[in-house]
Amino acid sequence: xxxxxxxxxxxxxxxxxxxxxxxxxxxxxxxxxxxxxxxxxxxxxxxxxxxxxxxxxxxxxxxxxxxxxxxxxxxxxxxxxxxxxxxxxxxxxxxxxxxxxxxxxxxxxxxxxxxxxxxxxxxxxxxxxxxxxxxxxxxxxxxxxxxxxxxxxxxxxxxxxxxxxxxxxxxxxxxxxxxxxxxxxxxxxxxxxxxxxxxxxxxxxxxxxxxxxxxxxxxxxxxxxxxxxxxxxxxxxxxxxxxxxxxxxxxxxxxxxxxxxxxxxxxxxxxxxxxxxxxxxxxxxxxxxxxxxxxxxxxxxxxxxxxxxxxxxxxxxxxxxxxxxxxxxxxxxxxxxxxxxxxxx
Amino acid sequence: xxxxxxxxxxxxxxxxxxxxxxxxxxxxxxxxxxxxxxxxxxxxxxxxxxxxxxxxxxxxxxxxxxxxx
Numbered sequence: 001x002x003x004x005x006x007x008x009x010x011x012x013x014x015x016x017x018x019x020x021x022x023x024x025x026x027x028x029x030x031x032x033x034x035x036x037x038x039x040x041x042x043x044x045x046x047x048x049x050x051x052x053x054x055x056x057x058x059x060x061x062x063x064x065x066x067x068x069x070x071x072x073x074x075x076x077x078x079x080x081x082x083x084x085x086x087x088x089x090x091x092x093x094x095x096x097x098x099x100x101x102x103x104x105x106x107x108x109x110x111x112x113x114x115x116x117x118x119x120x121x122x123x124x125x126x127x128x129x130x131x132x133x134x135x136x137x138x139x140x141x142x143x144x145x146x147x148x149x150x151x152x153x154x155x156x157x158x159x160x161x162x163x164x165x166x167x168x169x170x171x172x173x174x175x176x177x178x179x180x181x182x183x184x185x186x187x188x189x190x191x192x193x194x195x196x197x198x199x200x201x202x203x204x205x206x207x208x209x210x211x212x213x214x215x216x217x218x219x220x221x222x223x224x225x226x227x228x229x230x231x232x233x234x235x236x237x238x239x240x241x242x243x244x245x246x247x248x249x250x251x252x253x254x255x256x257x258x259x260x261x262x263x264x265x266x267x268x269x270x271x272x273x274x275x276x277x278x279x280x281x282x283x284x285x286x287x288x289x290x291x292x293x294x295x296x297x298x299x300x301x302x303x304x305x306x307x308x309x310x311x312x313x314x315x316x317x318x319x320x321x322x323x324x325x326x327x328x329x330x331x332x333x334x335x336x337x338x339x340x341x342x343x344x345x
Numbered sequence: 346x347x348x349x350x351x352x353x354x355x356x357x358x359x360x361x362x363x364x365x366x367x368x369x370x371x372x373x374x375x376x377x378x379x380x381x382x383x384x385x386x387x388x389x390x391x392x393x394x395x396x397x398x399x400x401x402x403x404x405x406x407x408x409x410x411x412x413x414x
Contacts, residue, residue: 109359113383116359124363150359180351 003165003294003336004177007158011181014211015154016189052187054140059183061144066155067176067193069148070162074171077163084226084301084333087164091335092158099216101156105209117156119149126162155182157215164334210306222335228301234338238272259316260341262330264295264309268337269330278324278343284317297333306333346376347393353405356382359407362409368404372396375404387412 046120077090100115127146151159162171217233224232224290263270264286276282286298288309296309309315322328322343331338348392356362362380365387369375374395378389400414405412 105357110354110385116382118359118362118381118383124366128363128366150363152358185373270367 003161003170003334004173005251007161007174007177008181010154010211010215011178011183012185013124014174014207015152015158015178015182016185028286042207055187058140058144059187061141062147063144063176063179063183064232066179067172069159071168073159073162073175074165075168077166077171078168084299084306084331086227087333088223088226088335089257090164091219091226094157095216095219095223095256097160098157098212098219099134102209102212102216105212106206117151123149134281137291138341154212157212166333189250224336225338226299226301226332228329228331230329230340232338235329235340262286262320262339264288264291264298266291266295268295268332269339272339274339274341275345276319276322276341276343277345278326279321281321282319284319284341286315286317288313288315294332295337298330299333300328346390348388348390349398349401349414350386350388351405351414352386353380353399353402353410353412354385355411356380357383362387364408365405367408368401371407371409372400375401378405388403 071316097115100112101110104112104115127143127149138249155178158175162174165171165174208332223235225234229235238309258266260274260276262274262284274284286307286309288296289312291309291311296311298309298315299306303319305317307315319328320339323342326343328341328343330340353361355363356365359382362382365379365380368378368389371390374392375389376392377390378387379389381391387405389399402412
């Protein structure tokens with residue numbers, strides 16, 4: 001659920017602007033012109049509703065097309081998503097792709113243009129041909145569906161995230177949330193396309209690029225978490241915070257002969273840091289209660305252990321004796337949520 | 346019929362390539378425009394009895410781009 005809300009917010013804040021910059025210039029402007037020239041012209045006046053309806057149809061069609069695409073990408077991810085190492089590699093590839101795309105949007109060097117998908121000439125020709133056809137309500141519907149062929153940088157990022165979900169429904173839901181979030185801004189910008197088009201392209205693309213760099217760093221962070229690295233950005237931040245916190249805040253300890261208990265919640269793991277005795281086998285009990293986020297896909301990379309937890313229930317993990325000072329990181333399967341067990345008792 | 350390759354470095358996304366294809370509608374005599382955002386250039390096939398390279402550059406300017414031979 002957290003990922004869907006993040007996708008929705010991403011769509012609302014940057015997706016609409018970025019999509020407008022890439023797709024809006026031609027499609028929405030052409031659409032608006034078609035509407036004004038062909039539809040309204042025939043009816044003899046400017047009717048606000050008539051301008052809005054074809055744009056609305058365009059966006060509904062776009063929403064449906066991207067949801068289907070998200071499902072297909074999620075299914076594709078399932079084929080390749082097998083173990084934490086391959087997931088980490090995928091995250092690094094996504095990060096490379098995202099940051100390259102952001103640098104392209106910032107116009108750092110023409111080389112970065114190769115980070116974007118350029119549709120073959122016959123497809124661009126087909127799209128343009130469609131925009132020139134006599135206007136009807138099927139035109140915006142067709143054009144909306146065709147936007148999957150020219151995704152913007154932020155959308156491409158979200159498509160990569162849909163692959164990373166490794167699930168048809170999750171991929172579809174992610175793209176649905178993102179496209180839905182982007183729709184209001186896209187609608188408004190399309191509505192005022194002729195006035196705002198150039199401004200949108202010039203300034204908002206840069207904002208979207210900066211946000212993409214943040215996403216790129218988050219993907220690097222996820223990759224490092226999946227590798228069980230102590231040097232992921234989130235762990236470094238946690239360590240910095242914990243250095244000034246009272247030691248027992250947000251932490252839990254186990255004494256020899258007792259279980260460690262970790263509460264798995266929608267937004268991660270509580271506590272994030274567990275202290276355990278070294279040199280003895282331990283049982284880690286994972287407790288879930290109505291959990292519906294990716295935190296249910298629990299991994300301990302160093303032990304090569306992974307489990308999909310029930311939404312509500314308990315799962316016991318046997319941890320073999322560890323050397324004193326060992327730190328055992330754990331994470332969700334997407335590397336979004338993480339924590340660690342420290343063997344220092 | 347003549348073919349000319351023009352550099353257009355101020356394209357900023359793949360849709361710009363689509364827009365530049367609009368020269369086919371804008372100028373009588375332009376037969377085919379193949380624009381590439383990645384390469385930052387467009388190749389135009391045109392009827393030199395109806396349109397000149399200068400017209401193509403001016404047409405690109407009207408669409409918002411700077412084309413250089």
